[in-house]
Amino acid sequence: MTYKLVNFSAFLSIFLLFSCAEKQEVAAPEAVGPVPTEEQLAWYDMEMNAFIHFTTNTFTDKEWGYGDESPSIFNPTELDVNQWMNTLEKAGFKGVILTAKHHDGFALFPSEFTEHDIANSPYKEGKGDIVKEVAESARAHDLKFGIYLSPWDRNRADYGQDSYVTYYRNQLKEVFENYGPVFEMWFDGANGGDGFYGGADEERKIDKTVYYHWPETLAMVEEIEPNVLFFSDAGPDLRWVGNEEGIGGETNWNTITPDTLYAGQAGITELLKTGSEDGTEWIPAEVNTSIRPGWFYHKAEDSLVRDAENLFQLYFTxxxxxxxxxxxxxxxxxxxxHENDVEALLGFRKILDSVFAVNLAEKASISADSFRGNSASYNAENAIDADPETYFATDDATTTATLEIELKKEEALHYIVLQEYIKLGQRVEKFKVSAWENNAWKEIAQGTTIGHKRILELKGINTTKIKVKITAAKASPLLSNIGLY
Incomplete structure (x- = not known):
């Protein structure tokens, strides 16, 4: 009996030792560099937002109004913001940014601080408020609402003086206090030039780096709307991509150093497009373009609307x-x-739904050459489990990785989707994708950055296996999703 008891005790000790080892948690990777805010993370998940340019320019056939337009010309006879929002909702957009005031200074809301507004137009006999209509309809269609209130105003007689900055802030208060919540405030670099300016008909130049007192102005807005994202050429939350063609950088770092973004800098548009691997702030690029050649409606452009296939390509860029x-x-x-725009948008949605209907990776098997601490919390399966909060990771000292996905049967693959777990920073610098063909691996795609989502064409290759190889990263790579379509 003594002999059996001693051996049982030894067995129990060994069992407990291994049990404790199995339960010992492997430490999660630490964040590398700047990381996104909760608001920025939600912005990524929106994927597609709509911009709406609508003002007196629509009726004068101009892109930039001079500021001398009479409010009496603004008279849409069949205006239906629900038609706008119905279309956007069906097309899969998640937010809408309305141009509440463009450079001509005409306000689409009844403003206490100007006569150059919708209250002095024939629309609804001066009782209309398109900002209110859009904000309410957007929310009814589960779309977030944003605004663009142009800092430049070619109508105001005092543009260029301190009193105009007070006026601009007063209108920002009106918009944010009366029509919120507002998810994004959009403003651009068009500041100063020729204009009506209350009858002066002259050119005015301002130093846009100091004139608007942006830190104080944005702080005022943020006090009203703490969760708002500010977009401008240099952020502070979202940056311009450097072009208006709808083309993001194939190398696209979400980080950038804001004080490197100044007017006249050589290569500024390329810097905005690519970002900086060693940037000090997380300021992702927003890719903006128009469905037509112009930003406002022009009848002559009815035949020049981007078609569904072109919009699909914009999604990729x-x-x-x-x-x-x-x-x-x-x-x-x-x-x-317009009917042509609606047809293109809904056709675009059909293509997206068709292409990304079935993720073949979800029912595949996957393996990796190594994973963090040999822990199931970080193994390769996390990259195909459809859970954005789980991710594949390597040990801290390992900055390369190879993952192989084996399908149930041979499939024709057209697209691969890769996503990093960006809550802990952007890491991947270079990667390759290979397919198993004729009993050998064939490289079929490659890229640099991944970030929130990277989609590459695979051109319909028939295969049973795909290999993703991270060949360089600034720290241990973290992949939250691999999709095959």
Whole structure:
């Protein structure tokens, strides 16, 4: 009996030792560099937002109004913001940014601080408020609402003086206090030039780096709307991508150093497009373009609307390069999205739904050459489990990785989707994708950055296996999703 008891005790000790070892948690990777805020993370998941340019320019056939337009010309006879929002909802957009005031200074809301507004137009006999209509309809269609209130105003007699900055802030207060919540405040670099300016008809130049007192102005807005994202050429939350063609950088770092973004800098547009691997702030690029050649409606452009296939390609050069797409759709003089625009948008949605209907990786098997601490919390299966909060990771000292996905049967693959776990920073610098063909691996795609989402074409290759190889990273790579379509 003594002999058996001694051996049982030894067995129990060994069992407990191994049990404790199995339960010992492997430490999660530490964040590397700047990381996104909760608001920025939600912005990525929106993927596609709509821009709406609509003002007196719609009726004068101009892109930039001079500021001398009479409010009496603004008279949409069939305006229906629900038609706008119905279309956007069906097309899969998640937010809408309305141009509440463009450079001409005409306000689409009744403003206490100017006569150059919708209250002095024939629309609804001066009782209309399009900002209110859009904000309410957007929320009814589960779309987030944002605004663009142009800092430049070619109508104001005091533009260039301190009193105008007070006026601009007063209108920002009106918009944010009366129509919130507002998810994004959009403003651009068009500041100063020729204009009406209350009858002066002259050119005015301002130093846009100091004139608006941006730190104080944005702090005022943030006090009203703490969760707002500020977009401008240099952020502070979202940056311009450097072009208006809808093309994000194939190399696209979400980080950038803001004080490197100044007017006249050589290579500034390329820097905005690619970001900086060693940037000090997380300021992702927003990819903006219009469904038409212009930003406002022009009848002459009815035949020049981007078609569904073109919009699908824009998705790849924006969302598919780790950014979001901000697509402008301008209402016509009736106050409706034109039939050609609507047809293109809904056709675009059909293509997206068809292409990404079935993720073949979800029912595949996957393996990796190594994973963090040999812990199931970080193994390769986390990259195909459809859970964005789990991820594959390597040990801290390992900055390369190879993952192989084996399908149930041979499939024709057209696209691969890769996503990093960016809550802990952006890491991947270079990667390759190979397919198993004729009993050998054949490289079929490669790239640099991944970020929130990277989509690459695989051109319909028939295969049973795909290999993703991270060949360089600034720290241990973290992949939250691999999709095959």
């Amino acid at each position: 924006s969302v598919g390069r780790g950014s979001t797409l901000l697509l402008n759709i301008p209402p016509d003089r009736r106050g409706l999205f």
